[in-house]
Amino acid sequence: MIKTKIKWSRKHLLGLADLSATEITTILDTAGSFKEVSTRNIKKVPALRGKVVVNMFVEPSTRTKTSFSLAAKRLSADIVDFSSSSSSLVKGESLKDTARNIEAMGVDIVIIRHRAPGAPHLLTKVLDACIINAGDGAHEHPTQGLLDIFTIREKKKKIKGLKVAVVGDILHSRVARSNIWGLTKLGAQVIAVGPSTLIPDEFKELGVKISYNIDEVLPELDVINILRIQMERQNTNLFPSTREYARIFGINSERLKKAKKDVLILHPGPINRGVEITPEVADGKHSAILEQVTNGLAVRMAVLYLVSGVK
C-alpha cells in the first residue's frame, strides 16, 4: 500500500524559534484535522493508547494545563498531573532528579512549565521522553503561539502579508516571543506596541516593528493580540499605573472605531477586564478569545500526536 508521509522529525517542542515555516504549517494542518474530533459524540481517538503523559507544571496555570490534559485524554493517552506545591520540589529535590524519578515510572511525554527559561531544554538532556514546553519564564510558550496563529489563519484564511500587533508587556511575555517567531516565519508583519519600558530595542533584531503609540498603528492592523498586564509587576515602576495604561494602551470600543472593520482581537488570557481590554471588546464581535481556547485543544492534540510518533 502506498501511503502519504510527512517529514516530522522532532521529538520535542521547545519553541517556535527552532521550527521552519513548513514545520509550523504541518502542525497547523494537523490541528485542523484534530478539531473535528472534538465535535464527535465520542470525543476520543485511540492514537496515543498506552502512552503516558505527565503534566509537570512548576508554575501556576489553568488554561494550558487543562487543555493539555484534555488533549491527551482525547488521544487516549494516560495523563498524570504534577504540581510543584504538593511535590518533593518543595523538599528541595532538583528539577532534574524529580523529572528522572517520574520518568522511571515509564513516561513517554513530559509537558513542562517552569519559571526558568531553558528548563525544558535541560530536560531533553536528562530524559529519554518527548519534552513539550508549556511556558519557560519569559522565553517561549510555543503552543500558545501556535494556537494564536491557527486562530488567525482560520479567520483570515492566510498569514502572509497580515499586519499583527502584539500589545502590552512584550519584555516579560513568552507569548509575545512565540508569536513573533511564528508569525514572522510565516510572512506576517509583527508590530510590538506598548510603553517603551516594556519593549527593549533588541526586538527589532527579530524583524519586528516597534511602536509606542497604539492609535498611530491601529488603522492598518489586521489582528491585535492583546497581552495581559502582569499585575504582579505593578510595583516595579515599569509603568505608572494600570489606570494610565488602560487610558493609553487599553483596547476599548471607542478606540476600535479607528480600526479596520474586520480587525481580529486575540488575548491569551487570563484577562484583566478594564485594564488592557474592556469587557465590551473582550465579548464583542471582533473577539476570538474563546475560539482561541477551543483551537488550543486541537493544536495541543496535534503536537502530542506529532512528537509521540518520532523514535
Add this chain to the structure above:
Amino acid sequence: MIKGKKILSPGQIKTLIQQLAHSILSQNKKSNSTLTGTSLALIGIHKRGIPLARRLQTALNQKTKTDIPLGWLDITLYRDDLETIGHVPVVKGTKIEFDLTDKNIILVDDVLFTGRTIRSALDELIDFGRPRSIQLAVLVDRGHRELPIQADYIGQTIETKNNEIVDVKLTETDGVDEVWLGKK
C-alpha cells in the same frame, strides 16, 4: 511509478462502478422491501475511497431518485501500526455530517488487502453512532487477508502475490482511470 501490467481500463472501471451500485441496491432491497434509498449512506475511506464513494453516490441517486448522504474517514488515528511505521502519516481528517444511527452504511475503499484498514474504519465508524448495518464495497479485492474481514460488494477479484502492488488511479486524484498490477 511502478512497472507492471494494466488490469482495468477506464471503460471497465466505469462498468464495475455501475455494477457495484446495482448490487448495493438489489441487496439492500432484498433485506428491506420498503427501501427507498433514504436509509442508505456512503462513507469513503481516504484517499481513493472518497472519489469512488462519490461516483457510487451519483449512480445510486439516479437509480433511487433520492439524495444519499456521503461522508469520509481518515483512519490514521485508528491504525494498529502507529508504533511501528516510524514516520507519522498525514492526518487528513474525517467528515461525517449526518447521523449514522439506523442507517445502512456502505463503506467504500479502492483495494481490499490485509483487512487492517477496514478494521480501523469499523472502529472509527462505531464512535460516530450505531448504524443498522455496515457493508463493504471495494473496487478490487486482491486477497492476502490478515483479519477475518470480507467485502459485500467486489468490483473485480485479482490474483496477486503478497509483495505485488495494486495501483488504483482515479481521475479525481491521479488524472486517469486505471488499475495496474506490478512490483515495487
